Amino acid sequence: MLLLAIFSCAHGPVAPPAPPAGPASTEPLPALDAPASPPLDTPPPSPDPADAARQWQRLAELCDGAGHRLAGSPGQRRAEQITAAWFDADGVSVRLEPVKVPTWIRGDASLQLSAPYAQSLPVLALGGSVATPAAGIEAPLVVIRDFAELGLAAKGKIVLYDVPMKPGVPAIDYYGDAVAYRGQGPSRAAEHGALAVLVRSVTTRSLGTIHTGGTWYAPELPKIPAAAVSTETAAMLARMATRGEVKLKLAMTPRFGPDSDAFNVVGEIRGSDLASEIVVVGAHLDSWDVGQGAHDDGAGVVHVVETMRAIAARGQPRRTIRGVLFANEENGLRGGRAYFAAHGHERHVAALETDLGGGSPRGWGVTATPEQRAWIEPMFTASRLWVREGGGGADISPLTDDGVLSVGLIPDDEHYFDYHHTWADTVDKVDPIALAEGTIAITELTWALANAEGAPPKGAPPSSP
Ligand SMILES: [Zn+2]
Missing domain, CATH: 3.40.630.10 (Zn peptidases)
Incomplete structure (x- = not known):
């Protein structure tokens, strides 16, 4: 089974339905039982x-x-x-x-681009991630935009889930689809032989901000390290991958006490x-x-x-x-x-x-x-x-x-x-x-x-x- 709970910090227990168009009702208002509720013909009080x-x-x-x-x-x-x-x-x-x-305990994390050229990239471990081996994990990158693409492509690779959060209000309505890759992504990739996972930060706007959050491993699958990158880094790596092989080295030291x-x-x-x-x-x-x-x-x-x-x-x-x-x-x-x-x-x-x-x-x-x-x-x-x-x-x-x-x-x-x-x-x-x-x-x-x-x-x- 690969059904993992997602305890996002912005997640009710029930998937939210489509946003409403306006006030709930224009029907005549029923009498209030609550003695101290405000009269209905006055606006809500403004804060002092x-x-x-x-x-x-x-x-x-x-x-x-x-x-x-x-x-x-x-x-x-x-x-x-x-x-x-x-x-x-x-x-x-x-x-x-x-x-x-x-x-x-978060420990340290570093991400190096090693091909087509060497450069450090900003990265943040996902909460609950395991560590890499001390020497890090160096492997080719594969960009995934849907779990259905994982297949053989992930084997021996560092998987980047480049799945943008859709814009809209309330934004919470668009959070769940994107955050599934943070919560379930590592185990889903491990099932296909991936070595580590990077996740595009779950946000619609970014100034290089990296968004952490919980990830949960399926107990029956190998636990592989998982980290977030900014939307900018994810987009850049995805573009580079269309031009030729991209290799990365991820090193992280998180641990559980x-x-x-x-x-x-x-x-x-x-x-x-x-x-x-x-x-x-x-x-x-x-x-x-x-x-x-x-x-x-x-x-x-x-x-x-x-x-x-x-x-x-x-x-x-x-x-x-x-x-x-x-x-x-x-x-x-x-x-x-x-x-x-x-x-x-x-x-x-x-x-x-x-x-x-x-x-x-x-x-x-x-x-x-x-x-x-x-x-x-x-x-x-x-x-x-x-x-x-x-x-x-x-x-x-x-x-x-x-x-x-x-x-x-x-x-x-x-x-x-x-x-x-x-x-x-x-x-x-x-x-x-x-x-x-x-x-x-x-x-x-x-x-x-x-x-x-x-x-x-x-x-x-x-x-x-
Ligand atoms: Zn919260």
Whole structure:
């Protein structure tokens, strides 16, 4: 079997359908159950610039104060402390729930063009890649644009998957096709005797930026080293290969250490009369080890913390709200799985995830039964964002798979994939007002979910026959 999971950081559990044309409905608006939702004839509130600046400063404190937050790294430890202190300072009860996370250490990487002439090329190992032999791997290049081309062409070669991401908005709709080559490419090539893999960075715009991200090996196949190159390098190598033989030498030293101790950071506001019913609002605390993980998913972390802060200031909700900062989305999904193992038996009414960056909110993706959808629909209408079927987030996917109503925020992601998983994903790329708009949208939906009458039961797992 060669069916590999892709835990992209921008991937809900359900493939997104075509983008909607506009607001979800122009029908007369049903009455709201949620007492504190805004009146429907007023525009959504704009963020107070001073409060937006304060939220952005928190993002900067996380990004600059922790360093990168790759699972198992010292930066992840620091990030747990920073965010737990925020919850505490905001009057939100906080606890750390243990998670064993993988420990992958990048090491060094170099790529040399050795024919038709000698030159160094920029390269970045894919997360989870194995190392090359110490002397490196030197071999002819073969350019592949579709898995179907692999065949005999790959044997004894370094495979370059030169598969461009298509442009479009929401960009997340165009991510999955291209990222399949990053996630599955190494094992698919190894099956045909390739020695190593290079992947064209998954982005539509580039200034020489190289995008890392997870790759997952099929256990029954040889594990071959895998690295990303920029779109520019990929395009150049592809052009050169049409003119004659191209030879490359790849040398990399990544390695796995023993699993590390990490934590899901869980802020909780206990409900009043419906306290045994839970609403989860989540983001992932880990990042890749390049850049600052500011959009991915530092912005989501700030959304969650600030939502909890706003709700704690507003008053006690009827249901219990948990703000969960998951420990390990990027290279293992261990945070989401650990949360489900510890809490899956509890009555979860809804789970919401924000993991598409800090852009201005545009819509919601929802995975729901008809009954759940009918219940949440007035709350969506109140948010004035469009809604579409399919969505949630990787960290909450174990809950989604268990039939819990799941929602993912879809912000303006036109530039999200310019920075995603690169050295350029830094806090200066996040706009304070857009970030705070996301907090408002999530706060209002979370508050409505926590207070509306008559939550429907969870559905049958979507994957069941
Ligand atoms: Zn992410």
